[in-house]
Amino acid sequence: MARTGRRSGGLIGRLRGDPPRGERTAPPPAAEPAPEPPPEGPAPAPAAPTPAPERAAAEPPEGPTDIEPRGWLATLKRAAKGFREDGLQDWAAALTYYSVLSLFPLLIVFVALIGVFGEYPRTVNSMLDIVRQIAPGSTADTLESSLSGVVRNKGGAGALLGIGLLTALWSASGYIGAFMRAANAVYDVEEGRPFWKLRPLQLAVTAVMVVLIALLAIGFVLSGSVAKSLGDTIGLGDSAVTVWNIAKWPVMLLIAVVMIALLTYVGPNVKHPRFRWITPGAAVGIGILILASLGFAFYAANLGSYNATYGALGGVIVFLIWLWIANLALLFGVELDVELERQRELESGQPEAARELQLEPRDAPEQ
Template sequence: MASTKTAPKKTDEFGIERVTQDEPGVIDGYREKWPWFDHVMRMQERYGTMGGNQYAAGITYFSVLSMFPILMLVFAAVGFVLANHPAAVVEVQERINSSVSGDLSEPVNRILDTAIAQRSAVAGIGGLTALWSGLNWMNHLRYGVSMMWRADPTEGNFVIRKLRDLLGLIALLLALIVAFGVAAAGSSGLTEILLEKLNLSHIPGITLMVFALTLVIGLLVNFVVFVGLLRFLPRTHVPGAAAVKGAILGALAFEVFKQIGTVFFSKALDNPAGATFGPIIGVMVLFFFVWRILLYSSAWAATTEESLEQTHTPVPEPAVIRVRNDVDTVPDPKASAALIGAGAAIGAAGIALARKLTGR
């Protein structure tokens, strides 16, 4: 009878079995043949085994939660500016009445009046809640990125961690504003206005050249942002070469997503349903994919050759053998006989008493 051979199980550098969807040996053959494909599979395995999608969803929740106090600060800032310019308030209200259709203009104007009247209270409450929710946001973001490196996200001094999270929160907000601002400037009508003011709109192909220039600038900004995030967020040492490789992947994916996102937002706000529900849904989708890109880039950087070389597989603790003697006590025969005799005597007395009471 012919014997069948089973392909040996493949494990990664941490001893976790590789899960393949094809017949045994085919995917492993591709991995041995193409190093880049092996790296892609290592990235996917790291992202999947460490719960990348779950962390991306959780970070998205805290990101959206942090937006409301940040918007409170924005409204407070607008209130401080408009409080000293009554003419600007009238102009803003007229623009609201002309832009917002139906009965929505009245509540929007009331919100504006409230923001101006209670600007100090809104700034105080918004500042405290923005600080609290923003630090939680950064903590969960750092937690998810650290897990892609299989690092303990709770290491270090608590106060130092919170100070780093505060600096990271400010830098992250500025980086996102710059990154999306470059993409919006390249795909909006702002460039055309600038070209007309500079008398350059008549040059053939100038619009395409400006778009290409903004695309290159956007890629460079993305690269710098991702290098900073990949070096700053994980609670472990990140090799510089690994951070650069992860930042290249993140910059390209992020730029593609930004270009698609600007088209989505411009189209989604054209209809009433999109104008009502599109912004919040779009923001949630935007954050979810941004954090997925960051976590995938972290998994890519964490599975480079440079990162794997510095990974130390934890040595299991030595086994401790404890010898325990269990002694079974044997009852004394004389004591056992005495107990049996006493039980028989009690039983006989009980029977005699029962017969006497029943008259037998």
């Protein structure tokens, strides 16, 4: 009976679908818990992401010392490239022409000043010696006869001073106008200042420049006599001459710095952030001018053959080349200041400065 029961049990198990005896069976999977019902009411708003700390807006460097070192290298490369692309060699030649055009009216003013305030004939002969070195023989003889005759008459010198000053202002203003156009080309801006504003500005700047150049010339020509007279007055005697001969060079350098600062500030049709008495471009330009003048003087005195090539015009050629070098140095200083301003704007987060400086014009050009 027991055996029969086992068989019947196995048969019944097979009918029920039970697995054969002895086979392993995996336990049934555990039932997954039912998902919790969503809470009643509106769903809560997602948490706002934590804001990243805001980056402070970059400020333009205040000066060249604030520019990164690699920025200086990029600035010098752009300045050299812009010097060629802006055609500053041609602009320097134009400025040289206007320099010569205004030179002789300025000499008339200087000689008249010497005739009124200086000692004749020693100081006048010093000025005429300079004229003989830079002018052709016939021109020098003409100037010598006319200037010497007028300066002997004190009253004539005073009248000559007024006439020569007006002539020099009008002639030298051509140089100021040409420099303004060259500066606009460097800054890549159009001239928008109207004639009624631009022409008086040119004459005013020219008047200031004439006074400063006259101070330079008087410092060269009259420094000894003036210093000796002042030394005798205050009891220093000849010591005042020695002191002035040393101190006059820093004074003349300061006058040159003021002249360049005035030109570079009022020249271009842009609003500068502020007036600077000395800019990196002005310092570099003066340094280049000094070094180039020394080098060119050495070359002309020892290696050049200007007198053999040009004869009596050798001194004129040397003087013209020196004027051209001086204007090249001045314009390169302006180009360097432009690229320094561009670098300051780029480092302040203004990428559009790579294409155009972000300086407002003084007067927008008419459309």
